[in-house]
Amino acid sequence: MYNEHQNNIAIYIHWPFCARKCPYCDFNSHEAKSKIDIKLWMKAYQNEIAFEQRRLGKKLVKSVFFGGGTPSLMPIKLVEFILNKLNKVWHIDQNTEISLEANPSSVESKKFYNLSKIGVNRVSLGIQSLRDSKLKFLGRTHSAKEGKEAIEIANKYFNKVSCDLIYGVPKQSKISWENELKELIACANGHISAYQLTIEKGTQFFSDHKNNKFVLPSEKCLLILYKLTDRILHQNGYKKYETSNYSFSNCESIHNLAVWRGLEYIGLGPGAHGRVIRDKSWYATQRIYSPSKWLNCLIKNKNSLIVDSKINSNERAIEIVLTALRLREGLDLNKLNTLTNNLHSKEIINKNALNELSKSGLLNLDNSVVKVTKKGSPILNTILYKILC
Numbered sequence: 001m002y003n004e005h006q007n008n009i010a011i012y013i014h015w016p017f018c019a020r021k022c023p024y025c026d027f028n029s030h031e032a033k034s035k036i037d038i039k040l041w042m043k044a045y046q047n048e049i050a051f052e053q054r055r056l057g058k059k060l061v062k063s064v065f066f067g068g069g070t071p072s073l074m075p076i077k078l079v080e081f082i083l084n085k086l087n088k089v090w091h092i093d094q095n096t097e098i099s100l101e102a103n104p105s106s107v108e109s110k111k112f113y114n115l116s117k118i119g120v121n122r123v124s125l126g127i128q129s130l131r132d133s134k135l136k137f138l139g140r141t142h143s144a145k146e147g148k149e150a151i152e153i154a155n156k157y158f159n160k161v162s163c164d165l166i167y168g169v170p171k172q173s174k175i176s177w178e179n180e181l182k183e184l185i186a187c188a189n190g191h192i193s194a195y196q197l198t199i200e201k202g203t204q205f206f207s208d209h210k211n212n213k214f215v216l217p218s219e220k221c222l223l224i225l226y227k228l229t230d231r232i233l234h235q236n237g238y239k240k241y242e243t244s245n246y247s248f249s250n251c252e253s254i255h256n257l258a259v260w261r262g263l264e265y266i267g268l269g270p271g272a273h274g275r276v277i278r279d280k281s282w283y284a285t286q287r288i289y290s291p292s293k294w295l296n297c298l299i300k301n302k303n304s305l306i307v308d309s310k311i312n313s314n315e316r317a318i319e320i321v322l323t324a325l326r327l328r329e330g331l332d333l334n335k336l337n338t339l340t341n342n343l344h345s346k347e348i349i350n351k352n353a354l355n356e357l358s359k360s361g362l363l364n365l366d367n368s369v370v371k372v373t374k375k376g377s378p379i380l381n382t383i384l385y386k387i388l389c
Contacts, residue, residue, distance in 0.1 A: 009059040009090070010258040013045070013082060014269030016291045018070040019103070023139040023204035024166075024197060028271035028289060029069040042081050044298035048268050048287075049082075051303065053089040056266070056276060061090050063097040063255035072102035072111060072123075080118040097122055097160070097254040104150030105142045112157045122160035122253075124193075125150055130183050131176075134169055137214075139204075151187050160251055162191035167225050169197055170214045177225050178232060185236045190251035194229045195244050196222060223378055230374075243326040243380060260327055262320035262339050270294040275316070280341070282316045284309050313343035321348070322384060330364075330371030353386045 017032045053059075064086060066079065079100070086092060099122040100115060102108050112123070127147045129135050135144065142150075154161045163184060167177050184192065197216070199209050208214060217225070230240060238246035242260060245253070259265050267274035267285060271294075274285040286307035288294040297304050317340045324331040337343055354370065357363040362376030362383055376383055 007059055008062045008258075008263070009056075010063045010255050010263065010265035011061055011065070011086065012255075012265060012267045012269075012272055012274070013064065013066045013071075014267065014272040014287075015066060015068040015071040015074050016270045017073060018068060019073065019105075020139065020141055021204075023208070024200070026200035026203050027069070030291060038075055038078055040295060040299055041078060044295050045078075045082050045268065046085050047298045047301055048304055049085050049089055052266055052268070052276075055278065059090045061086060061092045061096050063099065063258060064092070065255040066100040066120075068101055070103050070108075071100050072108040072115075076111060076114045076118065079115065079120070083119050092119070099124060099160075099253065099255055101126065102150070102154075103140075103142060104147045106146055106149070109146075109150045109153045112153050116157040121158055122162070123154050123158050124162040124253075125154060125164065127151070127163045127184065128166045129169075130180050134172075137169060138166065148187055151189075155189050160191065160253075161189055162193060162247075162253065163188045164193045164195065166195050166197050167229065168217055168222050170216060172217060172221075172225070174221075174224055174228060178228055181229065181232045182236075185233070185238075191245070191247040191253070192233060192238060193245050194233070196226070226378060230377075239328070241328045243377065257327075260323040262316070262324060262336070275319075282311050282313075282340075284311050313340040314348055316340050317343055317348050318388060321388065325370065325372055325384060326380065328371070330369045332369050334368040348388060350387050357383060357386065 014028065016028050016030050018029045021029060021031055098120050100120050101124045104125050104127055128138055128140055130144045130147060132144050151161065151163060165184060199205050233246045237248060240246050241252050264277050265274055266276060267287065270287060270291045271289040272287045276283050276285060284307060285305055287304045288297055288306055294304055317336055320336055320339060321331060354363060354365065358365045362373055364371045364373050372380055372383060
């Protein structure tokens with residue numbers, strides 16, 4: 001499960017700007033208020049990469065993930081510049097997965113060819129819906145037609161294409177969701193992420209929902225939509241490898257798997273988080289959140305980290321349990337111990353709860369590997385609460 005070499009690393013690059021803030025989004029994303037000086041941003045990313053290389057030494061980059069915000073709005077020359085700097089201080093080879101999140105607008109789709117030429121080999125398309133009325137509710141700026149066209153263009157230029165969909169919106173029926181899924185399957189190619197709409201504090205939807213401007217589907221309806229998603233995607237060759245992610249064989253996200261498995265990853269850019277190893281200890285990192293403050297700090301050659309804290313083996317183990325049990329492959333307790341300086345898993349996991357949940361058919365125990373069953377998947381959070389001491 002965790003057989004990657006210790007010098008392999010995943011890198012997340014955050015681009016904080018977008019054309020318009022979606023009402024459900026609680027990420028560090030901002031509508032640009034003024035013209036962005038790309039030369040300054042080049043210098044800032046360059047300085048941050050150099051700082052991390054000095055701290056962490058030689059690494060083989062297994063994956064690079066441009067997230068946001070909307071990275072497909074980044075100038076091509078900035079994406080290329082960052083990739084060249086990463087390759088210069090570490091090493092990117094032909095097996096490195098280079099992903100970039102993209103909105104499926106016609107403007108951004110025109111960049112796909114050039115992005116493929118500079119090394120991007122996977123795009124994650126924020127389709128979100130193939131219904132114009134639903135896209136309007138979600139605050140998206142593209143149309144269903146543009147979404148389909150973006151998928152078609154992306155399939156021409158990238159080895160891997162992932163499509164995101166959101167379900168659980170107001171007045172959504174089982175039939176409408178089933179038809180939408182089948183419509184996406186007809187044009188998608190290898191990877192689909194299906195996320196339930198959640199209402200997060202600090203978003204426009206949080207205040208709208210609080211003020212009864214819309215009503216979400218019932219828990220019963222959401223469970224039906226969740227199970228329907230599993231069934232329809234499975235029938236069409238998509239294997240569920242994480243709670244919300246489905247793919248054909250060898251189309252999984254290498255970057256996200258590394259993070260979920262508890263491997264080392266660097267976060268670069270405003271507000272980016274990371275988990276890195278120094279002197280055989282785990283460190284939690286976070287960058288300055290404000291894009292302008294982050295930029296000003298780095299162009300003055302200052303350290304952009306606001307968090308750089310050693311985390312003990314127990315804390316790191318709990319983090320890994322929380323993500324690894326979302327995976328179809330499950331959690332290997334022996335590998336967990338190795339990743340956390342030979343911490344014995346019984347120090348954080350309630351063995352009695354494991355056995356009880358196994359007898360109830362909610363978990364499957366196979367030697368050292370713990371997996372959440374199909375029956376247990378809808379109540380994963382409850383399972384995690386019970387097994388963590």
